[in-house]
Amino acid sequence: MSVSNSIQIIICHNRTCRKQGAAKVLQAFQAANFSVGVITPSGCLGSCGNGPMVLVLPEQVWYDHVTPEQVPSIWASIDS
16 A cells, blocks of 8 residues: 555544553654654544554554554554
8 A cells, every 4th residue: 555645543542542551652653754644643442441542544454552662563564
């Protein structure tokens, strides 16, 4: 898939995901300065206890238990 401006990376920032480090995951995506359409926090993505959750749209690819160290490999899978 070729990355375009239509890509959205959504990071759950609801209570459980925040407790599990979602803010650091969001910061890692933002600090990496990837040229995607949108990187944004969201409300609950419905997988409480599996967080931090990341959803990549429009492909609807889900990542669970995401750590900041995993952000480069997630980006690589989006960019491939």
